[in-house]
Amino acid sequence: MANPSSSLVDRVVETDLLIIGSEGAGARAAIEAADRGITVLVVTKGYAGKSGATLTAGADIDVDSRSLVELFDLPGDVRDTPETFMEDMLVEGEYINDQRLVAIHAEEASARVKDLVDWGLKVDEMHHAPGHRYPRGLWVEGTEFPRVLVAQMKKRKIDFLEHFMMTDVVVSDGQAAGVVGVCLATGEVLFIRANAVILCTGGAMRVYSLITAPDEITGDGMAAAYRAGAELQDMEFAMFLPYCMIHPAAVTGNYFPYMMSYMLDSHALNRQGQRYMAKWDPERMEESTRDINCIAAAAEVTEGRGSPHGGTYLSFKHLPDNLIDFSSKWFPPCNADWKEGGFDMRDYMPDPTKEAIETGPCAHFWNGGIRINERCETNIPGLYAAGEGTASIHGANRISGNALTMTQVWGPRAGRFASEYVSKNKAPEPGKDEIERLAEKMLGPLERSDGPTPVELRKEIQHQADGNVWVVRKGELLENALERIGPMRGEDIPNQATRTKERVYNRDWMMALENENMVDILEMLARASLMRTESRGSLYRYDFPQKDNVDWLKNIRLRNVDGEMTATLFDADLAHRTPEKEIVAYGRKR
C-alpha cells in the first residue's frame, strides 16, 4: 500500500512476523513459524537460496557422537553424550559461553539435524575435528541447505522479498515494530510493519579485506540491533580460519589449503622454514584448534617472518608425491579433484608436491553478536535473533562444525518463541517522525553531490580492521583505530555521497548503507578488544598475552546509550561448569 504517513517512504508492507535473512537460521525460523499458523515474511539482501554464508560451507555439522550412531547409523562413539558435547564447547569457548544456552544447543542439535535429513538433506561420512573428544561432524555440502530449506519454505507458501536491504529496526514505545530499508530491485524505500522481527543476518566478516565469507556479510543485523538499543556481547571475538589463500585476487579467502591441512599432515612454516606452531602448541602442532593456528601465523607475520603477500607457508613437501596425488581422489566430494566451489585450484595454487602454498588467516565467522536468552529474545520486546551474529554459545572460540548446527537449533527456537509472542502482542504504530528520520538517513547518500565516496570509505574501514584490529592485537593499535573511527562515524558516514544517483540496484548506495553498519561493528570490535586486557580464544593481545581466569571470566556487553557506545562487564554464566581460577599461558585450554 502507499504510505500516507511519510513522504519519503514509497511503500508500506505489513506482516505478523518479519524474518531478516533467508538461509540457515532464517529459513528454519520461517518454517517453524509457518507451522504454527503465523503470517511470515522473509526478506533477504540477495537471492533466497543463493546468498548468505550457509551455502558456502563444505563442512561438518555437529551432533553428539552417540546420536550419530543411533539416529544416523554412522560409526560414532556411544560414550558421548550431549553433556560431553557441552563440556567441549565450554573448553574451546574458554568458559565465557552462556552455559544455559550451550546446554540447550548440545541437547537439541541431534533432533534438529535429524529434521533436515528427514527432509532430504544429503550427508556424507563422519569427521572428527580438533577440539571434540568424540567424532561429531556430519559432513555436509553447504548448498544442500538451501536446496532442502527453500523447498520446505515453498511447500508452506512462505512469502519472500528478495534484494531488500534492511537499514534500521523500528522501535515504537520500546517494542520492535518492523524495519525500514531499500528494495534494491526497485529502488523503493520500504517500511515493513511487523509485530515481531527476527534477525538472522549472520556475521560481519566484510569489515576485513580477506574473508572466507560472502561479500554481503556486513553486520547489518548486529548494527541495526545496536542502533535500536539492543545489547551486543563478545564482539571482540571475530573468528579467523587459518591456511586460506591470500593471493591471487581470484581466490583470496578460498580455504582449500585449510581443507588440505585438515585432511593431510601439513607443516606450517615461516620465511625461515621453521615450524612455528612448536612455540604455541607443541603437542598438536598444526592439528591444534583454528584460533591458535591463526594467532601463531599472525604473530609470525607481525614479527617480520611472513611470506611475500603477508602470510605464512603451508607445506606438504614432506609427503611423497603419489600420496599427495591420491588425496585428490579420497577428499570429500566437494573438494575431490582439487576442486573448491567452482575453482580448479591447480589453476591458482602452486603444485604442492613442489612448492609451499602462501596462506593466511581470513575472517571466517563472528563468535559474538546480539545478546539473546534461551528464547532468542533480545532486550527489546519483539526483537529476536538467531544464528551467527548472536552471542554467546561459542564464547571466545567456536568449535569446528557448530556454525551450521547453530542455525538449525536456534532458527527454530526463534521461530517458535516469536510466534508465541506475535499471537499475544501487537506492536504499537510507530511515530511518523521516526520513520521519516530513518528514511532521510537512507536517502542521504543519493541526494548529496559531495562527500566521501562509499568505495573510498569501504577501503578505509577495511584498512583500519586489517591494520589495527587484525588477528593479533595491541592496545596502541586499537587506540589508533578508535581515533579514526570517531570521525568516520561522525563525519564520513553521514556525508557519504554516491557517485551515481540511479535508484535501482545502485552498488554505491548499497555500499554506503552497509558502511554505516560496518563502522558500528568495527567500533564494537575495537572497543571490546581494548577493554579485554588478556588473551583468550580468538582474541590475542600482544600486550596481555596470558589467559586470566581470575579476573576475566567475564563478558563485555555493548550498548548504544544516546548515541554513545557503552561497554559493561558481566560475570560469565557458569551454571554448569567452572574452570580453575588461574592465570595461564594463552592456548592452554584443558
Next chain:
Amino acid sequence: MEKTGKDSIRLRIKRDGSLSEEAARFDEYEVPRQEGWTIMNALNYIHEHLDPSIAYYSSCRIGKCDACDVLIDGAVELTCIAKFERDVTIEPVEGSVLIRDLVVDTSRPKRRKMGKLLGS
C-alpha cells in the same frame, strides 16, 4: 595465468536493457590485464574506477551460490570463477525479468522464449 599479448582486456557489457530491449546498449571498458583475476575482479575494477553506475551481483566469490551468472560470449558462466584472460562480451542471463544491467529477478520468469542455454 600466462602474461601474453596486450596490457589490457576489453569488456563489452550490455547495459540498461531493463527499460526496454531497444534502450539496451553495449558499453566498452578497458581493464588492465592482471594475473589471477576473474571477470568478477574486473567488474569490481570497473565499478571502482571506470563506471560507478554498473549493476552486477556478487556474493560467495567461489562458484557456490550460482547467482552471479551472466552470458559471456553467449555462454552461461559465473563471473566469480570465469577467467579474465581475453576480450569478452557480457550480457545478462535470459529467461528472467531484468532488474538492471547484469542483475536479473530470478523470481519472475520472463514471458518470452527462454534462452537456448537454459535448457529449452
